[in-house]
Amino acid sequence: MALLPILSFPDPRLRTKARPVTVFDAALRQLANDMFETMYAAPGIGLAASQVDQHIQLIVMDLTEDKNQPQVFINPVVTPLTEDCVPYEEGCLSVPEVFDKVDRPSRVRIDALDLDGTPFSLEADGLLAVCIQHEMDHLDGKLFVDYLSPLKKQRIREKMQKRERQLSRQKPAATENTRRSASSP
Ligand code: K1U
Numbered sequence: 145m146a147l148l149p150i151l152s153f154p155d156p157r158l159r160t161k162a163r164p165v166t167v168f169d170a171a172l173r174q175l176a177n178d179m180f181e182t183m184y185a186a187p188g189i190g191l192a193a194s195q196v197d198q199h200i201q202l203i204v205m206d207l208t209e210d211k212n213q214p215q216v217f218i219n220p221v222v223t224p225l226t227e228d229c230v231p232y233e234e235g236c237l238s239v240p241e242v243f244d245k246v247d248r249p250s251r252v253r254i255d256a257l258d259l260d261g262t263p264f265s266l267e268a269d270g271l272l273a274v275c276i277q278h279e280m281d282h283l284d285g286k287l288f289v290d291y292l293s294p295l296k297k298q299r300i301r302e303k304m305q306k307r308e309r310q311l312s313r314q315k316p317a318a319t320e321n322t323r324r325s326a327s328s329p
């Protein structure tokens with residue numbers, strides 16, 4: 145098991161579109177396990193492979209406080225089941241310490257594969273519906289800050305860049321992220 149570095153906004157690698165998974169092997173299982181370890185340590189309730197610079201359609205999630213209901217979604221397709229949208233104060237491990245309201249359809253159907261490549265479907269509402277839509281956006285290169293006003297997004301970008309500078313002063317080895325994100329839009 146390994147803790148993986150999580151990319152931070154505005155790193156341009158977060159804008160990469162994830163490709164479908166075609167091989168269900170030990171390496172995929174290992175990546176999913178490492179993503180769970182990374183998500184639990186953060187701590188978070190979801191993580192898309194895009195956030196750890198692996199651009200495949202793989203999402204891990206665990207919405208429980210006891211961290212005992214791990215869920216894996218591979219090549220997921222999410223279909224809204226209602227036009228009703230509900231606001232939820234979202235957070236993101238790639239935009240640390242920022243929370244804001246996003247409106248999303250309140251009920252969705254999820255069609256996905258598990259780690260063996262076996263298809264499954266479920267209907268989701270509440271936090272599961274919010275979280276899967278947030279993670280699907282990651283696979284599509286989209287972030288929750290993209291739903292906010294340009295002014296809010298700019299302030300968040302500046303806050304992240306300041307945070308990145310402070311972190312790289314404390315820990316010079318963390319400069320790779322800073323270099324890559326400094327020139328991004
Ligand atoms: O994708 C991510 O960046 C993970 C994100 C998922 C998410 C949370 C809330 C709404 C939509 C999507 C997080 O996990 S942020 C951290 C968080 O919400 C949390 C952390 C510890 C306990 C409970 C929640």
Ligand code: ZN
Nearest residue numbers: 235236237238
């Ligand atoms: Zn996120």
